[in-house]
Amino acid sequence: MKTNRILILLSIVVFSINIGNAQKSEKDIKITITNVASNNGTIQIGLYNNEANFLNKTYRSITVKAKEGNVEASFKNVPTGEYAISLYHDADDNKKLNTILGIPTESYGTSNNAKGNFGPPKWEDARFTIKDKEIVQSISL
Numbered sequence: 388m389k390t391n392r393i394l395i396l397l398s399i400v401v402f403s404i405n406i407g408n409a410q411k412s413e414k415d416i417k418i419t420i421t422n423v424a425s426n427n428g429t430i431q432i433g434l435y436n437n438e439a440n441f442l443n444k445t446y447r448s449i450t451v452k453a454k455e456g457n458v459e460a461s462f463k464n465v466p467t468g469e470y471a472i473s474l475y476h477d478a479d480d481n482k483k484l485n486t487i488l489g490i491p492t493e494s495y496g497t498s499n500n501a502k503g504n505f506g507p508p509k510w511e512d513a514r515f516t517i518k519d520k521e522i523v524q525s526i527s528l
Contacts, residue, residue: 413464420458428480438510471513472498494528
């Protein structure tokens, strides 16, 4: 009798875990970076998951080798929600966006090709939502 209770309890726990996993939806974000000027350095890509961290603290980041023309990259298994992407061509590969007086001297871009007016792009212009399908972003440098 005690064994049956343990089996039933174990079955409930396993069933609950499977339901929780089924409700958590994860998708991929595929990124095409266009107009890469040279093969020098890398493309530094940051994914942000809220407005407070946008352009300050990445949720996830990846680095890909620069290639003149177009470069492909992707974030795998990203939970549903709101996100934004910021990237730059780190031509000298020093792992930072070079600036003069706060103005970038290396090519950069954001999701939705959002542009800033007298400052960086805004979260509301760069954000996108992952719901029920894979997201594809084309970002021009």
